[in-house]
Amino acid sequence: MMHRIAHPSLGINGDDADFLRWSLEYLRQRDFNFVTVEDVARSVRGEISLPPRSVSFTVDDGYWDQTEVAAPIFLEFDCPATFFVTTGFIDRDIWFWESKVDYLLSQCSEPLFIRFGGRRRAQGARQMNRQQMAEALKDELKNLSFTEIEKKLVEWASDLDVQIPDAAPEKYLPTTWERLVDIQGMGLKVEPHGYRHSILSQESEAESRKEIEKSQNDLRARLGKDSAVFCYPVGREVDFGVREEQAARELGFLGAVSAVPGCVNIADRSRLYRMPRYSFPDTKTDLIQYASWIEVVKSSVRRRLA
Numbered sequence: 001m002m003h004r005i006a007h008p009s010l011g012i013n014g015d016d017a018d019f020l021r022w023s024l025e026y027l028r029q030r031d032f033n034f035v036t037v038e039d040v041a042r043s044v045r046g047e048i049s050l051p052p053r054s055v056s057f058t059v060d061d062g063y064w065d066q067t068e069v070a071a072p073i074f075l076e077f078d079c080p081a082t083f084f085v086t087t088g089f090i091d092r093d094i095w096f097w098e099s100k101v102d103y104l105l106s107q108c109s110e111p112l113f114i115r116f117g118g119r120r121r122a123q124g125a126r127q128m129n130r131q132q133m134a135e136a137l138k139d140e141l142k143n144l145s146f147t148e149i150e151k152k153l154v155e156w157a158s159d160l161d162v163q164i165p166d167a168a169p170e171k172y173l174p175t176t177w178e179r180l181v182d183i184q185g186m187g188l189k190v191e192p193h194g195y196r197h198s199i200l201s202q203e204s205e206a207e208s209r210k211e212i213e214k215s216q217n218d219l220r221a222r223l224g225k226d227s228a229v230f231c232y233p234v235g236r237e238v239d240f241g242v243r244e245e246q247a248a249r250e251l252g253f254l255g256a257v258s259a260v261p262g263c264v265n266i267a268d269r270s271r272l273y274r275m276p277r278y279s280f281p282d283t284k285t286d287l288i289q290y291a292s293w294i295e296v297v298k299s300s301v302r303r304r305l306a
């Protein structure tokens with residue numbers, strides 16, 4: 001699971017493009033097979049069998065750097081990565097609430113004073129740097145519905161005397177439908193990741209289903225194909241539930257992915273609509289560990305201890 005590709009001059013933190021290239025080369029040399037997430041789902045369903053040493057890459061959200069920087073690298077290695085896109089973001093109807101938090105903090109000088117749940121907290125008092133402050137604010141928002149998040153952001157912006165622009169600043173821009181059509185034509189996969197990136201478990205049942213279905217319909221209209229796999233926004237264990245798994249099944253998806261760390265166990269059909277993913281690592285050691293059985297053994301020990 002990847003998100004943004006680092007772009008230091010624009011201040012974008014993320015995965016390093018050269019390290020992605022190194023990783024794909026490393027896996028290729030060791031006879032790993034790059035497969036699509038759709039194939040992983042089909043394999044869990046018993047429809048196909050995957051070759052040994054199969055690995056699948058996913059890129060979430062739909063930012064411009066993903067199609068401009070990451071996509072060409074995947075193509076270089078014939079790796080059919082899956083790009084999960086938030087369709088309201090590509091349409092430029094919304095920009096990410098996570099980005100808005102980063103934007104807010106980037107616009108004010110320290111120390112920062114922000115209202116959390118009715119109380120005012122100061123950055124200095126909590127010994128937080130900007131990054132930690134951003135994480136704390138995002139965690140706060142992860143307990144809210146989309147409407148509540150937008151309201152809270154307006155409150156914080158007013159506290160900080162910052163105006164959140166309607167359109168995303170350059171650093172936070174989405175890719176375009178044209179580019180997504182292009183990369184799909186070149187063999188990469190594009191699948192839905194909600195319409196507004198709202199946290200489905202925080203929405204009503206009808207609203208949650210609408211989020212999934214609208215992104216599915218948008219992709220059908222824009223890319224002329226049926227979606228195979230859904231990706232839950234945010235995707236932690238608490239961000240979706242049986243209700244969303246049921247909706248994904250009823251809407252015809254072959255499976256769905258979460259952001260819970262782990263390997264997909266092909267023999268475990270019970271997790272077809274909550275397939276885990278590992279975050280793309282930062283170091284060669286971690287990549288090598290993910291590509292060996294070490295990580296699987298560690299996860300199984302952790303599960304048993306839990």
Ligand SMILES: [Zn+2]
Pocket residue numbers: 060061193197233234
């Ligand atoms: Zn996301």
